Amino acid sequence: MSGAGAAMRRVFVDGERAELDQPRAAELAGLAARVRELTEAVVHTDVDAAEVAAVSEEIAALTRRLAAARRAAPPIAAPVPGAPHIGRQLANPVTGPLNPIAPPVEIHTRPDRTVFCDFTLTSVYEGPPGFVHGGVSAMVLDQLLGAAAHAAGAPGMTAALDLRYRRPTPYGVPLRGEAEATEVVGRRTHTAARIIAPDGTVTVEATAVFVLPRGLTPEALGNVE
Numbered sequence: 001m002s003g004a005g006a007a008m009r010r011v012f013v014d015g016e017r018a019e020l021d022q023p024r025a026a027e028l029a030g031l032a033a034r035v036r037e038l039t040e041a042v043v044h045t046d047v048d049a050a051e052v053a054a055v056s057e058e059i060a061a062l063t064r065r066l067a068a069a070r071r072a073a074p075p076i077a078a079p080v081p082g083a084p085h086i087g088r089q090l091a092n093p094v095t096g097p098l099n100p101i102a103p104p105v106e107i108h109t110r111p112d113r114t115v116f117c118d119f120t121l122t123s124v125y126e127g128p129p130g131f132v133h134g135g136v137s138a139m140v141l142d143q144l145l146g147a148a149a150h151a152a153g154a155p156g157m158t159a160a161l162d163l164r165y166r167r168p169t170p171y172g173v174p175l176r177g178e179a180e181a182t183e184v185v186g187r188r189t190h191t192a193a194r195i196i197a198p199d200g201t202v203t204v205e206a207t208a209v210f211v212l213p214r215g216l217t218p219e220a221l222g223n224v225e
């Protein structure tokens, strides 16, 4: 086996990546949360030039301190019996608590194997003035659709993603994402999802096809019921 399937096998099956226990993951999640606040402060700051220069220097020094002990690749969470595999990618750009660029979005699975998330995007994700960037909506939906395929017991990589932007998506307000698998055919899982604004308006609809890479089984990836 080669390519993505082989890489996933090395990380999730053979345990090639560093696996963090919960207390260590929580420490680093706290660090990432502070960096998210920093990012927002940078986007909105109006301090004077001297202060910008001084803060830039301090941040560069902090970066050097963190880089003093650097992993070769992002770590994953140690497996927890019964917990979904999806939660193991701690640095995922959508859901990863360790990744400052992730909102992060927490995805939940219902007993009927549909998935949902409640999340708020800040103005750092602005695309058109006052609204969420369409690529950011796509990224959240891709992850949510992937989670729906996973929840259905038929995970895979995104092979096709189709989006319909019905209305602009506001930021700074609570959004709801919903997704479900609609059909599983061999290694292919068809899924559908949407983002819903607080007034109930569906702002973005998406469908996607996920394909399990050749040579991998859902069971091999673990935690698929």
Ligand SMILES: CCCCCCCCCCCCCCCC(=O)SCCNC(=O)CCNC(=O)[C@H](O)C(C)(C)COP(=O)(O)OP(=O)(O)OC[C@H]1O[C@@H](n2cnc3c(N)ncnc32)[C@H](O)[C@@H]1OP(=O)(O)O
Binding pocket: 004, 008, 085, 086, 142, 143, 144, 145, 146, 147, 150, 155, 156, 157, 158, 159, 160, 185, 186, 187, 188, 209, 211, 212, 213, 214, 216, 221
């Ligand atoms: C395994 C992962 C588990 C991870 C653990 C759990 C994670 C829990 C949630 C995570 C959620 C993450 C959500 C973000 C997920 C990404 O971001 S993935 C990154 C973006 N995607 C990629 O990089 C994929 C790149 N593409 C590829 O690697 C390969 O094209 C694929 C998708 C693996 C397929 O390769 P292949 O197995 O060689 O494909 P092939 O044999 O030609 O086709 C297999 C079947 O799929 C169909 N198919 C192939 N491409 C398409 C297409 N574009 N449209 C429709 N059908 C297609 C074929 O027609 C065929 O169907 P059948 O004839 O069997 O009915």
